[in-house]
Amino acid sequence: MIDNDILFNIKEKAIADKVPIIMDDTLKKIREILEPLKPIKILEIGTAVGYSAICFSCFLAENGKIDTIERDEQKVKEANNNINLMGLKNTINVLYGDATEILPTLNDKYDVVFIDAAKGRYPFFLEQALRLINDNGIILADNILYKGYVLSDYNKHKQRTAVRNLREYISKVSNNPNLETEILDIGDGLAISKYKRGI
């Protein structure tokens, strides 16, 4: 793991600004999965200030790359600034725009797709991830248990759409014969789906 003052400051500032960066437990689990895999290409949906992408960069194979999508202009600026400070501008490419519009335009294949943006769009993000994932790739979805709402009988007020769509995501990954899925109760919930064509 990168352990330096610049990354420490990026993390502290994100926490102070209430940016929902990846939780330590979740990052530790992803590290266990990705370090041995040495992905060549990672796609992230939801950059925020670049914290998770910067952390994932050290799991990449040599010359590996990360594409990451963010729709908030201020966040894109801060992410690019952080990526430059870390000396990673040739490794992490921030795509500015709404992922629902950008994803259908992508044609590269990825070894890992990390979904960490609008919860109401997780089923759509999954559909796109399945189109873009390499055989033996891994699709990860953060915040899949959303404060415990998803597996409870929660059915109230304004988070209802998010909860319904997260449940739909779980149902889709669980029923897809090409995916082997685990839902882990760490951090805010992490779905890990291994993709194997034609299992």
Ligand code: SAH
């Ligand atoms: N992955 C980051 C945290 C991402 S927070 C980390 O762990 O460090 C979620 C981000 O997704 C927010 O910055 C939000 O602006 C962005 N987002 C939400 N919906 C989006 C969409 N449809 N397209 C692109 N970005 C989106």
Ligand code: MG
């Ligand atoms: Mg998250």
